[in-house]
Amino acid sequence: MGLFDGLMGNASEASITKLQEELKELLISGETIENAYKVIRDTFIFTNKRLILIDKQGVTGKKTEYHSIPYKNIVHFSVETAGTFDLDAELKIWVSGSAVPIQKNFNKATNIYQVQSVLAGYVL
Numbered sequence: 001m002g003l004f005d006g007l008m009g010n011a012s013e014a015s016i017t018k019l020q021e022e023l024k025e026l027l028i029s030g031e032t033i034e035n036a037y038k039v040i041r042d043t044f045i046f047t048n049k050r051l052i053l054i055d056k057q058g059v060t061g062k063k064t065e066y067h068s069i070p071y072k073n074i075v076h077f078s079v080e081t082a083g084t085f086d087l088d089a090e091l092k093i094w095v096s097g098s099a100v101p102i103q104k105n106f107n108k109a110t111n112i113y114q115v116q117s118v119l120a121g122y123v124l
Contacts, residue, residue: 014038019045026052026066035118037106044104046118051093053102069095069102071122076101079116082108091115 014036023033028049035046041056051074053067076094089112092101106112 014043014045019043023052035115037104037110037115039104046122048122051119069093073097074119074123077116077119077123079112081112091119093119 016033016036019036020027020033023045027033027047031047031049033045033047037044043052043054045052045054050071051069053069055065055067057063057065073096074093075096078090078092080090080092082089087108088105089108089110090103090105091112092103094101106115
């Protein structure tokens with residue numbers, strides 16, 4: 001991921017092998033990471049069981065919050081592709097019980113259709 005994309009908050013693909021090792025204590029038996037994206041210090045992970053959002057907090061990033069969203073709780077999602085002047089694509093996910101969607105921006109190099117396809121495969 002380029003510095004400019006990182007500063008803009010855009011996501012890029014993350015190393016699945018590295019994350020699988022780092023999160024071995026968080027993942028349950030039989031759970032594997034299918035796709036992962038980084039947004040500056042935060043990570044957006046699709047496993048075969050759930051969506052995991054990792055939020056690094058503070059100046060050092062040592063404090064970490066893990067959000068676990070079972071796919072069955074996702075009630076609606078949308079993607080918006082990058083345009084000519086708007087260089088980022090967006091993914092919005094509405095979770096049951098929350099009126100405000102989870103929103104992530106992806107750089108133009110990330111295939112937003114692939115992200116949508118992975119999510120659709122688990123939600124639909």
